Amino acid sequence: MKTFACGDVIPGCSARFTAADEDGIFSQVAGHAAADHGVTTVTPELVAAVRAHIH
Ligand SMILES: [Zn+2]
Incomplete structure (x- = not known):
């Protein structure tokens, strides 16, 4: 099972995913x-930032 807290990448966001x-x-x-963030382009940098915070 993997979890991710959006607030780890975008401060102030309380969304969590499992x-x-x-x-x-x-x-x-x-x-x-x-x-919720108006991010329509998922860049490699964003992917890396998210991946680094998936637990
Ligand atoms: Zn968020």
């Missing part, structure tokens, strides 16, 4: 980032 694997986390985070 999925069976990293792909599940990324699919949820991509939707959340677009809807």
